[in-house]
Amino acid sequence: MSEEILRNHRELWRQKPVLRAIYSDFYERITAACRPGLSLEIGGGSGNLKDFAREVVSTDIVQVPWLDAAADAQALPFAAGSFANVVSVDVLHHIERPRRFLAEAERVLQPGGRVILLEPAITPISWAFYRFFHPEPVVLSADPLADGPLDSNREPFDANQAIPTLLFERDRQRMIQAFPGLKIVQLKRLSLFAYPLSGGFRSWSLISAAIVGPMLNLERRLSPLIGRLAAFRLFVVIEKQDAYSNSRHL
Numbered sequence: 001m002s003e004e005i006l007r008n009h010r011e012l013w014r015q016k017p018v019l020r021a022i023y024s025d026f027y028e029r030i031t032a033a034c035r036p037g038l039s040l041e042i043g044g045g046s047g048n049l050k051d052f053a054r055e056v057v058s059t060d061i062v063q064v065p066w067l068d069a070a071a072d073a074q075a076l077p078f079a080a081g082s083f084a085n086v087v088s089v090d091v092l093h094h095i096e097r098p099r100r101f102l103a104e105a106e107r108v109l110q111p112g113g114r115v116i117l118l119e120p121a122i123t124p125i126s127w128a129f130y131r132f133f134h135p136e137p138v139v140l141s142a143d144p145l146a147d148g149p150l151d152s153n154r155e156p157f158d159a160n161q162a163i164p165t166l167l168f169e170r171d172r173q174r175m176i177q178a179f180p181g182l183k184i185v186q187l188k189r190l191s192l193f194a195y196p197l198s199g200g201f202r203s204w205s206l207i208s209a210a211i212v213g214p215m216l217n218l219e220r221r222l223s224p225l226i227g228r229l230a231a232f233r234l235f236v237v238i239e240k241q242d243a244y245s246n247s248r249h250l
């Protein structure tokens with residue numbers, strides 16, 4: 001079932017230029033934030049990052065032939081210090097225990113390495129859209145740092161879209177205390193109109209690929225002003241501190 005969803009996503013990616021235009025911007029932001037060296041992608045899904053980034057090992061909890069390996073982000077099958085970056089698009093909010101993922105990312109990163117995440121942002125406007133027009137739940141009462149046994153019946157696409165906003169905004173101080181070796185160096189709210197109007201990985205779109213560029217330029221100017229009210233995306237860069245670093249979070 002999960003592999004079938006990912007195959008459909010691959011097909012949609014091929015057929016939908018507006019989707020490729022919007023995600024090109026996401027992937028360019030991710031690759032620009034990467035440290036030099038090997039990157040690990042978790043939750044690689046339909047495998048599109050590989051078209052944009054060269055030195056990347058792409059994995060997913062679902063085993064699919066177009067990715068490099070199967071890997072649960074909560075128990076990564078890689079040695080400590082293997083990667084310069086751990087990157088993902090729309091995966092954190094699908095992970096049952098985000099704190100296990102953060103601990104694993106910290107372990108497999110080299111000192112100074114980065115975790116780079118693109119996730120849903122819950123703002124007053126995006127909340128209404130995600131709540132009523134998107135199939136994944138938005139549970140604002142959840143504890144994003146909760147731990148406990150993993151549910152063996154959980155599906156890879158089970159989700160709580162609020163997790164990134166809860167973890168990096170509402171419960172940010174708790175997250176910082178839980179992970180003193182990780183420092184949030186960038187947190188940006190993105191995606192005002194083009195992404196929701198494109199329908200994302202759905203078959204419909206209300207805009208064409210041709211106007212994505214001008215729309216994103218306008219969004220770059222507006223996001224600092226109205227991002228808190230209307231952004232649909234959170235872009236987060238976290239750096240693994242070396243033993244002597246004592247610098248402050250963003």
Ligand SMILES: C[S@@+](CC[C@H](N)C(=O)[O-])C[C@H]1O[C@@H](n2cnc3c(N)ncnc32)[C@H](O)[C@@H]1O
Pocket residue numbers: 002006009042043044045046047059060061062071072073074088089090091094095096156157
């Ligand atoms: C919404 S899809 C995003 C796929 C891809 N990154 C993209 O942007 O198109 C979420 C992906 O996370 C994967 N996933 C869910 N739980 C995971 C986990 N614990 N470890 C690794 N991947 C996971 C799913 O199998 C799925 O491919």
